[in-house]
Amino acid sequence: MLAKLAFGNMRKLLHDYAVYFLTLVLGVAVFYAFNTISVQGDFLRGDVGEMLGAAGQVLDGVTVFLAVVLGFLMVYANNFLMRRRKKELGLYQVLGMRTGQVTVVLALETLLVAAISFGVGIALGALLSQVLLFVTARMFETTVQHFSFFFSTDAFLLTLRCFGVIFAVMMVFNWLTLRRVRLIELMGAARHNERQFVRKLPFAVILTVAGLALIGVAYVRLTRDGFPTSGSAESRNDFLITTAMVIVGTFVLFYGLAGALTALITHLRGFYWRDLHMFTTRQIASRVNTTALSMGVIALILFLAMTAVTTGMSICGTINSVTRQGIPYSASISVTPAGDSTDAIDLKAEVAKAGVDLSGVGRHASMRVALIESELRGDTSAYQRMSQLTGESVPKGYEHVVLCEAVGISDYNAMRSLLGLEPVSLEDGHYLMLCNMDNAKGFVNKALEEGFTLDVDGVTLSPERSTVIDDASAVLQDSAGGLTPGTYVVPDDVAKSITPEYSAIINIMYKGSTEEGDAALKGLEAALASNLDGRAAMVGVQTATDVLADGTSTTGLISYMAIYIGFVLVIACAAILAIQQLSSASDASASYRTLSELGCSERLIFGSLRTQVAMAFVLPLAVGMAHSLCALGAINELVSVLGYSDMIGNMTLGLALFALVYGGYLALTYRMAHGIVRASVRTTRRSL
Amino acid sequence: MARHMDSGSASIAHSASTPVLEVWDVTKTYGGHSATTHALNGISLTIAAGEFVALMGPSGSGKSTLLNCIATIDAPTSGTIMLGGTDVSRISRSRLADFRREKLGFIFQDSNLLDSLTARENIALPLTIGRVPAAQIETGVVAAASSLGIEEVLDKYPYQMSGGQRQRVAAARALVTNPQLVLADEPTGALDSKNAKLLLESLESINQARGATVLMVTHDETAASYCRRVLFIRDGRVFTELDRGADSRHAFFERIMQVVAVQGGVDDAR
Numbered sequence: 023m024l025a026k027l028a029f030g031n032m033r034k035l036l037h038d039y040a041v042y043f044l045t046l047v048l049g050v051a052v053f054y055a056f057n058t059i060s061v062q063g064d065f066l067r068g069d070v071g072e073m074l075g076a077a078g079q080v081l082d083g084v085t086v087f088l089a090v091v092l093g094f095l096m097v098y099a100n101n102f103l104m105r106r107r108k109k110e111l112g113l114y115q116v117l118g119m120r121t122g123q124v125t126v127v128l129a130l131e132t133l134l135v136a137a138i139s140f141g142v143g144i145a146l147g148a149l150l151s152q153v154l155l156f157v158t159a160r161m162f163e164t165t166v167q168h169f170s171f172f173f174s175t176d177a178f179l180l181t182l183r184c185f186g187v188i189f190a191v192m193m194v195f196n197w198l199t200l201r202r203v204r205l206i207e208l209m210g211a212a213r214h215n216e217r218q219f220v221r222k223l224p225f226a227v228i229l230t231v232a233g234l235a236l237i238g239v240a241y242v243r244l245t246r247d248g249f250p251t252s253g254s255a256e257s258r259n260d261f262l263i264t265t266a267m268v269i270v271g272t273f274v275l276f277y278g279l280a281g282a283l284t285a286l287i288t289h290l291r292g293f294y295w296r297d298l299h300m301f302t303t304r305q306i307a308s309r310v311n312t313t314a315l316s317m318g319v320i321a322l323i324l325f326l327a328m329t330a331v332t333t334g335m336s337i338c339g340t341i342n343s344v345t346r347q348g349i350p351y352s353a354s355i356s357v358t359p360a361g362d363s364t365d366a367i368d369l370k371a372e373v374a375k376a377g378v379d380l381s382g383v384g385r386h387a388s389m390r391v392a393l394i395e396s397e398l399r400g401d402t403s404a405y406q407r408m409s410q411l412t413g414e415s416v417p418k419g420y421e422h423v424v425l426c427e428a429v430g431i432s433d434y435n436a437m438r439s440l441l442g443l444e445p446v447s448l449e450d451g452h453y454l455m456l457c458n459m460d461n462a463k464g465f466v467n468k469a470l471e472e473g474f475t476l477d478v479d480g481v482t483l484s485p486e487r488s489t490v491i492d493d494a495s496a497v498l499q500d501s502a503g504g505l506t507p508g509t510y511v512v513p514d515d516v517a518k519s520i521t522p523e524y525s526a527i528i529n530i531m532y533k534g535s536t537e538e539g540d541a542a543l544k545g546l547e548a549a550l551a552s553n554l555d556g557r558a559a560m561v562g563v564q565t566a567t568d569v570l571a572d573g574t575s576t577t578g579l580i581s582y583m584a585i586y587i588g589f590v591l592v593i594a595c596a597a598i599l600a601i602q603q604l605s606s607a608s609d610a611s612a613s614y615r616t617l618s619e620l621g622c623s624e625r626l627i628f629g630s631l632r633t634q635v636a637m638a639f640v641l642p643l644a645v646g647m648a649h650s651l652c653a654l655g656a657i658n659e660l661v662s663v664l665g666y667s668d669m670i671g672n673m674t675l676g677l678a679l680f681a682l683v684y685g686g687y688l689a690l691t692y693r694m695a696h697g698i699v700r701a702s703v704r705t706t707r708r709s710l
Numbered sequence: 711m712a713r714h715m716d717s718g719s720a721s722i723a724h725s726a727s728t729p730v731l732e733v734w735d736v737t738k739t740y741g742g743h744s745a746t747t748h749a750l751n752g753i754s755l756t757i758a759a760g761e762f763v764a765l766m767g768p769s770g771s772g773k774s775t776l777l778n779c780i781a782t783i784d785a786p787t788s789g790t791i792m793l794g795g796t797d798v799s800r801i802s803r804s805r806l807a808d809f810r811r812e813k814l815g816f817i818f819q820d821s822n823l824l825d826s827l828t829a830r831e832n833i834a835l836p837l838t839i840g841r842v843p844a845a846q847i848e849t850g851v852v853a854a855a856s857s858l859g860i861e862e863v864l865d866k867y868p869y870q871m872s873g874g875q876r877q878r879v880a881a882a883r884a885l886v887t888n889p890q891l892v893l894a895d896e897p898t899g900a901l902d903s904k905n906a907k908l909l910l911e912s913l914e915s916i917n918q919a920r921g922a923t924v925l926m927v928t929h930d931e932t933a934a935s936y937c938r939r940v941l942f943i944r945d946g947r948v949f950t951e952l953d954r955g956a957d958s959r960h961a962f963f964e965r966i967m968q969v970v971a972v973q974g975g976v977d978d979a980r
Contacts, residue, residue: 295834295844304826616822619783620883621811622839623804 028130045597049092050143055150057177093188100192136189226281233275240267273318280310298630324646327591334584349566352532354499358525358560369526376549384532387440389433392520397426408469425508430517452486454511456496500564596687607695611702618703639688731757736789749775751946762917764934767943794890815884817894821876823868830864854882874905894926910936935963
């Protein structure tokens with residue numbers, strides 16, 4: 023009997039609270055799919071696979087975080103439902119069911135709900151993880167090598183354990199709710215004139231203005247100061263103050279907003295006293311007032327989520343392109359002599375000594391990079407002198423950049439021909455500038471136009487061209503960064519005169535396959551290091567393959583997590599908003615029926631409902647988005663210092679996906695609220 | 711669904727002596743062939759402009775069905791309902807909402823005020839939906855409120871008012887459009903006797919002072935005794951009716967009690 027009751031209730035819930043189910047199912051699906059990441063590695067290129075497999079620790083942390091967010095969301099949704107079902111639960115007890123029996127009914131219901139949503143969720147998660155595999159592959163710029171449908175038992179068991187705990191917590195909460203409330207409250211829960219939280223008008227306006235002012239000042243501070251990159255305690259404290267201002271400002275704004283908006287609209291008499299505008303305004307104000315706290319929280323979470331998703335997406339994108347830019351060669355060998363060593367190292371001979379036949383590996387070119395000591399020791403940096411010359415201010419983050427590397431024109435042209443580029447000419451008494459950082463190019467070009475001169479040991483060189491060289495040859499050797507704010511190409515005699523040597527480099531283009539080339543160079547670094555012990559400060563053999571793997575691993579993985587977390591947060595926010603809106607629509611269904619009976623057309627009624635649902639979703643989104651845009655501006659500046667320039671392009675995809683999830687929940691919520699209201703408008707009143 | 715259509719009714723409807731409400735031979739049947747319930751069994755009644763009429767009857771007598779049909783919320787199986795000269799069955803579905811708003815006023819057992827609106831806004835609602843200019847809305851609301859003695863609660867929210875005040879606000883909302891007919895469904899059902907008396911006196915006064923036509927469904931003989939005429943319904947038709955004439959309210963109450971007692975006696979005898 024109790025089972026039958028529980029089963030019937032569940033079917034009713036399934037129908038009335040589809041959003042609740044959707045949220046449970048999505049929670050399970052996302053959680054399962056996320057935990058298949060280590061399995062996904064098996065289908066991807068070796069290094070990405072290894073990286074994903076090795077990322078266990080990060081994954082564990084994120085898994086715990088996800089579990090907490092999803093657990094909170096589910097318990098919240100469950101408690102919300104319990105509040106709405108008070109009368110029904112009271113009825114069972116009035117009819118003579120013991121509290122224990124009601125608890126059993128609730129526990130059975132929770133079990134059924136859990137079993138169904140878990141089953142559907144895992145099925146959906148299994149599908150999702152197949153799709154996710156291709157997304158992962160695209161993000162790390164690799165391909166799926168041998169695809170077959172996969173199912174991860176580990177992820178399944180983990181999901182099962184985690185959601186078992188969540189559902190158990192839900193049951194405990196249900197039991198507590200049932201124990202705590204009195205029967206009279208349960209039965210009387212339905213019909214009361216809802217108390218309206220109305221803040222006094224001047225107070226509401228003051229709150230709104232104060233909230234906006236706090237947020238505005240925080241924006242100005244963030245835009246002016248940026249993120250605390252210097253690491254000093256002072257800048258960190260400033261940043262904390264800015265953060266606190268945004269948070270407090272957001273809450274204060276939501277506390278005052280409803281009153282201020284109502285005041286504003288009430289004064290538009292022609293608008294307010296027409297159609298259902300009055301009703302719509304008051305309903306929204308009433309919702310915003312009673313849920314100011316959760317709206318503030320949601321706005322801030324959305325802000326975090328949007329920032330995480332867009333930043334993650336764009337960093338992932340830019341890392342891939344920057345990494346590609348940084349590896350024009352198949353491999354690079356470099357040696358930096360020890361500071362006290364005076365004799366130059368013949369790198370080619372050392373490589374041969376270490377047992378590697380370079381001409382067997384591929385085409386190669388060697389280069390000597392010299393260090394201009396006056397630049398290192400000078401009081402002013404090259405960029406500062408450029409700024410003095412042109413009057414342009416130094417790009418942010420480049421204040422202390424030192425340009426001190428110089429290569430001879432012959433070495434440089436040899437490298438160009440290795441890359442398949444036309445050689446360039448350089449007259450005596452002139453220099454060329456290599457620079458491939460988007461943020462700095464314009465600034466440096468200006469200085470070259472103005473004839474920015476370089477002094478090397480008493481020789482003055484002037485620019486050969488008025489623009490920098492920014493093609494692949496700007497990268498002297500394979501590295502993860504691959505970006506240079508400026509390297510001088512000088513006449514050979516000038517280059518030779520500069521001592522000491524900074525480093526010797528050999529760049530290689532494999533003639534055979536990447537695997538063969540990488541294999542030939544394997545062990546070279548260790549051999550060189552032991553042979554040159556004491557003479558070299560640094561020995562490095564970088565293959566493009568290594569750089570690609572390193573470049574995408576750490577930051578790429580973090581970005582990947584950021585995107586994932588961002589989406590879970592968005593789903594959580596949207597689900598909470600949806601549940602709130604649906605319950606408020608069902609609370610107000612009597613009002614909608616009254617409106618219909620008073621002769622209000624369905625067009626007006628549904629128009630009002632649409633506005634209410636849309637506002638509930640848009641208000642926190644607008645605030646969150648404003649915060650996010652401001653923060654992204656600062657992040658963009660920060661990230662672009664590292665050379666990642668095309669943030670906006672990469673953000674678009676993130677924002678589009680975001681809009682799809684959030685908009686999807688909005689549309690679904692409206693459809694369901696529409697159903698609730700239509701049902702109540704079209705049923706005739708029994709007592710009449 | 712067969713419906714009795716009298717082509718002559720429209721011409722009669724426009725003459726000066728036309729009653730506000732005419733119900734002619736209306737039936738309403740629920741259910742299929744095997745188990746048919748006749749909620750209304752050929753009921754006919756007429757209410758003239760400016761009347762204050764009570765509709766009494768036991769549960770299941772068909773008074774709710776009748777009220778639903780008059781309110782255009784339900785449609786009769788056969789028969790005609792003329793409201794202010796219009797056959798309500800001929801109104802298109804899209805016009806029904808407008809018709810209800812313009813011609814009818816409703817007072818329910820629970821006041822059905824919108825919680826998020828003040829009394830002033832609740833009363834104004836039918837006017838704003840009808841796109842009446844804001845300035846006229848203001849004067850209309852104040853006039854309706856003062857005729858019910860609730861000016862002092864105009865800026866309060868429903869939760870700040872007493873049950874009686876809420877019910878009078880609902881009455882003001884029903885009156886504000888100057889409807890041809892006010893339908894009151896057990897308006898005193900949820901009120902204590904003091905507040906019930908206040909509301910009935912208000913209805914009486916708006917009937918006399920503003921000339922509003924009121925049809926009130928009630929179980930309560932005291933409530934019915936405030937009216938000028940009482941119709942008794944049972945088994946889906948008018949069983950008998952009483953006219954107050956020159957009687958005092960108390961004398962009228964005694965006569966109503968007698969009819970109710972007889973009605974009960976008939977039930978017992980069966």
